[in-house]
Amino acid sequence: MTSPVEDVEVVAARRPQPRRGVSLRDAGPPIALVVIFLVFSALSSDFRTIGNVQNIMDTAAVLAVVTCGITFVLMMGSIDLSAPGIMGASAIAVALLVANNRNDNDLGLIGILVAVLLAAALGCLSGLALVLLKVPSFMTTLGVSAVGLGVATLMFAGVQPNISDAMLKGWAVERFLGFAYLTWIAVGCVLLGYLVQRYSRLGRYAFAIGGAEEVLALSGVKVAPYKVAVFTLAGAFYGLAGVMVTSQLSAGLVQAGKGYDFAAITAAVVGGTLLTGGRGGILHSAVGVLLITALTNGLVQVGVSPYWQGGVQGLIVVAAVAAAVVPQRRRNQVTK
Amino acid sequence: MIDAELEPTVTPLSAEVPALEVRGLVKHYPGVKALDGVDLVVRQNEVLGLAGENGAGKSTLLKALVGLVRPDAGEIWVRGKKVRLKSVVDAADHGIGMVFQEQSLVPNLTAAENIVLGSEGPGVRRGMYRWKTMRNLAQQQLDKIGSDIDPLARTDTLTFAERQMVEIAKVLRIEQRTQFAPVIILDEPTSVLESKEIETLFTQVRRLREFASVVFVSHRLDEVLDVCDRVTVLRGGESVGEVAAAGAVPGDLHRMMIGSTGSDDHYHGNASQRSGEPLRPMLEVRGLSGKTFRDVDLDVHAGEIVGIVGVHGSGREDVCRALFGAEPTTAGEVSLDGTVLELSGTRAACAAGIGYVPAERKIEGMVGPMSVADNMTLTKQKSRCNGPLIAPKKQATLVDGWIERLSIRTPHRGTAIQRLSGGNQQKVVLARWLVAGDIRLLLLDHPTRGLDIGARSEVYRLMRELANSGVATVLLADSLEEAIGMSDRILVMSDGRATKEVACPAGGKPTPLDLVKEMV
Numbered sequence: 001m002t003s004p005v006e007d008v009e010v011v012a013a014r015r016p017q018p019r020r021g022v023s024l025r026d027a028g029p030p031i032a033l034v035v036i037f038l039v040f041s042a043l044s045s046d047f048r049t050i051g052n053v054q055n056i057m058d059t060a061a062v063l064a065v066v067t068c069g070i071t072f073v074l075m076m077g078s079i080d081l082s083a084p085g086i087m088g089a090s091a092i093a094v095a096l097l098v099a100n101n102r103n104d105n106d107l108g109l110i111g112i113l114v115a116v117l118l119a120a121a122l123g124c125l126s127g128l129a130l131v132l133l134k135v136p137s138f139m140t141t142l143g144v145s146a147v148g149l150g151v152a153t154l155m156f157a158g159v160q161p162n163i164s165d166a167m168l169k170g171w172a173v174e175r176f177l178g179f180a181y182l183t184w185i186a187v188g189c190v191l192l193g194y195l196v197q198r199y200s201r202l203g204r205y206a207f208a209i210g211g212a213e214e215v216l217a218l219s220g221v222k223v224a225p226y227k228v229a230v231f232t233l234a235g236a237f238y239g240l241a242g243v244m245v246t247s248q249l250s251a252g253l254v255q256a257g258k259g260y261d262f263a264a265i266t267a268a269v270v271g272g273t274l275l276t277g278g279r280g281g282i283l284h285s286a287v288g289v290l291l292i293t294a295l296t297n298g299l300v301q302v303g304v305s306p307y308w309q310g311g312v313q314g315l316i317v318v319a320a321v322a323a324a325v326v327p328q329r330r331r332n333q334v335t336k
Numbered sequence: 337m338i339d340a341e342l343e344p345t346v347t348p349l350s351a352e353v354p355a356l357e358v359r360g361l362v363k364h365y366p367g368v369k370a371l372d373g374v375d376l377v378v379r380q381n382e383v384l385g386l387a388g389e390n391g392a393g394k395s396t397l398l399k400a401l402v403g404l405v406r407p408d409a410g411e412i413w414v415r416g417k418k419v420r421l422k423s424v425v426d427a428a429d430h431g432i433g434m435v436f437q438e439q440s441l442v443p444n445l446t447a448a449e450n451i452v453l454g455s456e457g458p459g460v461r462r463g464m465y466r467w468k469t470m471r472n473l474a475q476q477q478l479d480k481i482g483s484d485i486d487p488l489a490r491t492d493t494l495t496f497a498e499r500q501m502v503e504i505a506k507v508l509r510i511e512q513r514t515q516f517a518p519v520i521i522l523d524e525p526t527s528v529l530e531s532k533e534i535e536t537l538f539t540q541v542r543r544l545r546e547f548a549s550v551v552f553v554s555h556r557l558d559e560v561l562d563v564c565d566r567v568t569v570l571r572g573g574e575s576v577g578e579v580a581a582a583g584a585v586p587g588d589l590h591r592m593m594i595g596s597t598g599s600d601d602h603y604h605g606n607a608s609q610r611s612g613e614p615l616r617p618m619l620e621v622r623g624l625s626g627k628t629f630r631d632v633d634l635d636v637h638a639g640e641i642v643g644i645v646g647v648h649g650s651g652r653e654d655v656c657r658a659l660f661g662a663e664p665t666t667a668g669e670v671s672l673d674g675t676v677l678e679l680s681g682t683r684a685a686c687a688a689g690i691g692y693v694p695a696e697r698k699i700e701g702m703v704g705p706m707s708v709a710d711n712m713t714l715t716k717q718k719s720r721c722n723g724p725l726i727a728p729k730k731q732a733t734l735v736d737g738w739i740e741r742l743s744i745r746t747p748h749r750g751t752a753i754q755r756l757s758g759g760n761q762q763k764v765v766l767a768r769w770l771v772a773g774d775i776r777l778l779l780l781d782h783p784t785r786g787l788d789i790g791a792r793s794e795v796y797r798l799m800r801e802l803a804n805s806g807v808a809t810v811l812l813a814d815s816l817e818e819a820i821g822m823s824d825r826i827l828v829m830s831d832g833r834a835t836k837e838v839a840c841p842a843g844g845k846p847t848p849l850d851l852v853k854e855m856v
Contacts, residue, residue, distance in 0.1 A: 199465045201456070204449065211444035218440050219454035219506075220425035278444040 029271050029287045036291060040298035047301040054178050060293040061186040062244050064286060066257075067264040068193040069123075069237025071285040072203070072230045074268050077210040077277025078137035080231070082126055083238045083264060085148025087257025090119040090242030092152045095252025098165035108167060116239040122148050123235015127228035137231075145261070152254040161252045171247040182244050189237065193282035196233070206230050210277025267292050270317055292317070353416040355380045355549040356401070356432065356519045361410035363396055363573075370396040371407065372573035378519060383541060383550040385564030385581065387557060387589050389788040393573040394553055398523055401551075402434045403427040415516055425454070431514040433507035434521040437786075439499055441491050441506075448474035448487035451506045455513070477505035481540050495648070497533035500525060504540060508548075520544055521551040524786070526559055530648040531816070531852065538563050555788060556815065557586035569593055590789065603821030604793075604800045616674055618808035619777050621659070624668030628654045629832040632668070636777070636808040641799065643811045643823035643840070647855050651832035653695070656779050656812055660692040661685040672777060686715055689776035691769030693783050695812070697758070701765045704754035708746050709735040711753045711764050716772035738767045742798060759791020766798060778802060778809045785814050796822060816848040828854040 041048035066083050073080040096102060097111030105111065122144055129140040163169060171181040197203035205226045208216055216223050238257065245256040265275075271288025273280025295316055299309050358376040362369075371393045378384045388394045399405040401412065403421035411418055414430045421427045427434075441450045451474040452459050459470040474487040483501045491499060510518050522541070526534050541563050544550050554560050560567055560581075567579045569592040577592045617635040624632040629651035636642045644652045657663040659670060661681045670677045678684050685692070694700035702711050712735050713720040720731035735749045742763045746756055753761055762783060769775045780799070784792045799822060803809055813819035819826055820840060828836040828851060836854045838846050 199467075201460050201463050201465060204445070204465060208442045208445050208449070208453070211442040212440075215440045215442050216453070218424055218436070220423065220428065221454045 026272060026284070029284065029291060033287055033291045033294065036294050036298060040294070040301060044298070044301040044303075047298055050178070052297065052301070056290070056293050056297050057183045058180045059297065060289050061180070061182040062241050062248070063260065063263055063267060063293065064186040064289045065189045065237055065241040065244060066260045067267045067285045067289050068189045068282060069234035069241075070261075070264040071193065071268050071273055071280070071282055072197070072206050073137070073234050074265070074273050074275060075197075075210050075277055075280065076206045076227065076230055077213075077275075078130070078227070078231075079265070079275065080126070080137065080141045080234055081261045082122065082141035082144040082148065082235070083241070083261040084255075084257035084259070085145030085150075085152070086119045086122045086235055086238040087148075087242035087245065087260060088152035088254045089122060089148040089155075090115040090239035091246045091256035092155045092161065092252040092254060093118050094168070094243045095161040095163050095246050096155060098163055098168050100161045100163045100165070100252075102159060102161040106165070108165060111165075112168070112243050115243055116236050119239020119242065120232050120236040122151075123238065124228060124232040126235070127231030130231070131224040131227050141231075149254060156252070156254050163246065163250055163252070168243070168247045169250055171244070172250075182247065185240070185244065189240065190282060190286045193237075197282050202226060202229055202233070207278060207281075210274075210279070212278075263292070266317060270321055351380060353380070354378060354413070355415060355517065356551075357413040358397070358401070359411045359413065361397065361400060361412070362408045363393075363400065363405060364408055369573050371400070371410075373410070374570065374573065374575050376568055376575060378549050378551060379566075380517060380549055381545055381547075382565045383545055383552055383563060385560040385567035386551055386553045386570065387560055387567055387593055388570035389593050389790055392570040392593070394570055395523070396573075397570070398434060398521055398551075398553065401427065401432055401521060414519075428455075428510040429513050431510055431516050431518040432521070433510040433518060434523060435500070435503045435507055435525060437524040439496075439503060441499055441502060443490075443492035445491060446488050447478075447485055447491055447494065447502045450491055450502055451477050451487070452509065453506070455509055457512065474505070477508055478502075480508055481505055481543065497529055497536065497648070500529070500537065501540070504544075517548050519549045519551065521553070523553050524555065525552075526554055526556060531855075532647060534559070555786075557589045560589070561586065593789070603818075604797050618673055619659075619810070620669075620671045622669045624655065624658065624665060624670060626651075626654055626658050626663055626665045629658075629829070632829075632834045634810075634827060634834065636810060638776075638806045638808050639803050640824045641803050641809040641811055641822055643813050643819035643826045644829055645813065645816060645819050645826055645851055645855060646829035649831075650829040650855070652812055652829045653781060655829070656692075656781050656810060659685075659777075659810065660690055660779055662692070689774045690779065691775050691777070692779040693762070693765055693769075693781060695782040695785055697761060697765060697785070698754075702753050702761060705752050707750045708739070708744070708753050708756070708764050709749040712738060712767050712771060715768050716774075719771045734771055738771060742767055743794070757791065759787045759794060762787065762791070762795055763798065766795070770802075775802075775807055778807050780809060781812045782814050783811070784818065792818075816851055820845050820848065820851070826851065830855055 046052060066087070070080050070083065094112055094115035097105050097107045097114055099106040107114070125147070126137065126141045126144045129135050129143070130137050171185070174181055176184060197207070205216070205221065205223070209223055209226065213223060241260070242256050246252050267288040268280070268285040269275060269288070270291055271280065271284035271286070273284050295313060296309070299312060304312060354377045356378040358374055361371050361374040363371040374393065374397055376397070386394055396405055400407050401421070403423045403426045406422070412421060413419070414432065419430050421430065442453065448470050452470060456470070457473070459466055459473050471487050478485055478487060481501060481504055483505065485494065485498050485501060491502065494502065507520055508518065525537055529537060541550055541552065552560065552564055561584055564581045567581055567584070567589060568575055569577045569579070569589060571593060579588060579592070618638040619634070619636040621632060621634040632655055634642070644655065646652045654663050658665050658679065661679045661684055665679055670679060672688055672690065677688055698704065703714070709731055713731055719734060720726055722730065732749060739746060739749060744760050744763045746760060753764055756764070769778060784795050787795065799809060811819065811822055813822065823840045826838045826840050827834050828838065838851065838854070840846060
């Protein structure tokens with residue numbers, strides 16, 4: 001980062017653009033979601049059942065919560081790879097704090113809260129390393145992920161904790177209006193995330209940091225606390241996601257969050273949140289999560305060989321992102 | 337955050353006390369004395385002009401006034417009290433605010449958020465936004481300057497001029513912090529505005545004077561004299577004089593700025609009379625149409641400089657970029673030296689001997705951290721290569737030759753271009769098209785933007801030399817005066833169409849007013 005004193009270069013678009021209104025970039029992912037639903041519904045009678053829609057929503061729940069967290073980080077223009085480690089730590093922690101086969105703890109909700117707080121603390125660590133040591137978020141969060149996995153492995157100590165807490169187990173199996181409790185938790189997280197993004201100073205500043213960080217400094221805003229807060233918030237979301245995985249598996253696993261970092265980044269980007277920051281948001285990301293999940297589900301339903309699925313999914317994701325940025329593409333555009 | 341010394345005073349300030357006073361300000365940078373004892377007085381309710389060439393210390397002084405630079409010695413007095421400004425917030429608490437040259441707004445926030453950014457006050461309660469209050473706060477600010485911008489419009493959807501109004505509205509928020517009239521600093525506010533927008537800005541500045549003091553900085557001396565009450569001139573980090581604007585002419589200021597009589601022949605005269613026009617023009621454009629322009633015809637002969645003028649939105653920038661293949665076209669034919677061009681992209685344009693100097697030098701014109709040598713040979717790679725490999729010796733000889741020929745002031749060819757002054761950067765950017773010796777058409781998009789008078793003059797001379805050597809030039813000038821001074825012919829564009837062509841020979845130049853009549 002250049003110092004704010006030397007270079008105050010905030011040159012926005014040179015040409016006037018259409019004002020307000022929904023841009024194609026914002027409309028693209030929802031349209032793609034509808035198209036995917038229509039295409040798979042036409043191809044497969046199994047896909048277009050209510051049961052399968054419930055199935056898609058339930059499958060999307062954990063990814064949705066992780067993506068909520070990561071979206072705030074991406075909006076700032078930072079990146080976060082700490083989800084696997086933080087989720088692992090909170091998954092093991094919660095398994096050891098609620099009723100389980102390893103110890104006599106039976107803390108219930110308090111145990112869940114403690115696990116989420118532990119995760120938030122790990123997220124906070126990422127943020128502090130970023131603002132105090134000026135280490136890029138790519139490296140700090142990679143490191144924190146390793147720390148989280150280390151903490152999880154220590155607590156795991158070679159014996160898998162199976163949970164017997166009725167409430168936590170119930171989250172994954174009990175249903176309200178046809179959807180699992182976990183799905184409702186995810187919906188709640190998306191709503192909460194949207195409120196934070198739209199109405200809180202934290203959310204708006206995260207957005208502004210992605211847009212033009214130097215300007216905030218020139219306006220007398222200290223950005224460091226907001227950055228730390230965003231990483232802390234993201235950590236809390238990952239922690240809750242780790243708890244959700246434990247509920248699904250009825251056991252605490254170090255690998256609870258494996259692969260969720262890139263899955264969440266993909267979902268956010270497919271939904272229209274830019275990696276360069278300052279664009280997109282929680283609702284965009286939620287659409288992205290549904291898009292990816294529906295795609296995976298649809299490929300299974302229409303009988304694409306599992307050997308092909310990974311590759312086909314990858315191609316479709318790239319195509320979806322390309323379609324989403326079409327209106328922005330112009331000659332001599334720089335892409336990195 | 338308000339200092340204890342700035343307690344609310346009930347007694348009104350005596351009219352004689354200056355709003356802002358600077359005494360003997362000194363600031364050293366390694367190897368450079370940026371400020372060497374500057375004195376400055378800004379009276380209440382006056383517009384003070386600040387003039388000086390690049391390197392005279394203007395920007396350092398302004399940064400010191402808003403707390404971005406801590407001076408080594410000297411004093412800053414605000415309304416009769418000595419202050420120490422440690423940050424922008426500190427300066428705002430003392431009622432000093434600045435509209436930065438490179439706009440400082442967050443593009444993806446609404447205008448309202450930008451206006452109250454950092455001082456949301458009642459707009460945020462317990463960390464949560466209250467959008468209605470925010471909107472009202474912003475509306476109050478916009479009303480002060482009589483602007484009808486929608487406070488909830490996203491900032492990047494506004495035009496440059498509108499964004500500047502948002503910045504002024506934002507700076508005026510500092511009134512909320514102090515009960516005194518604020519001091520507003522405008523740093524080069526007109527450099528990217530078109531003439532109509534400049535008039536609007538000047539109206540605003542005169543309105544500001546009713547309740548504030550203004551420091552106005554501009555390279556355009558006629559503007560400074562037009563809008564200011566008094567002008568202080570800086571040279572070499574010192575204040576060298578003060579002029580009452582009434583009755584003064586730009587030449588007076590210019591003399592003080594450069595320490596001697598300014599050259600009358602600023603634009604180095606038109607190209608020497610060519611003996612008979614060649615049969616075919618070098619560049620022939622027929623019926624060129626694109627997204628923002630239609631049916632543009634244009635001829636440029638070898639050795640000729642043709643200026644294109646027009647207000648914001650006239651489409652002239654896009655025509656220029658289209659000729660370089662950087663903007664898609666829908667119809668029309670362009671031929672260079674009798675050969676029809678494809679306009680398929682910038683690569684083809686380069687190969688055809690077309691060069692383009694973009695307006696946004698720092699973003700599109702150069703690779704900042706790369707060396708002068710690498711920037712100069714960026715496009716014409718063959719000029720520094722033997723076969724597929726770079727030949728360092730060949731490059732060094734070539735680059736050193738051009739550094740000397742264009743008298744580019746750089747410590748070394750290996751110096752990062754971003755460390756050079758604007759004028760020298762621009763010369764390197766120009767040299768990029770010259771190193772291969774195959775240039776036939778030069779497209780110059782605001783080639784002197786942000787340069788001081790001395791650097792401008794050198795760029796003008798270079799343009800003349802190139803024209804004399806047979807290069808055809810299309811110029812989008814920074815000002816009408818520049819267009820008139822440099823061009824042999826001027827094409828007027830309005831609403832995407834070429835509406836008029838004005839001959840502009842030496843000795844028979846039109847006045848700016850003649851052109852303005854055609855532009856609107």
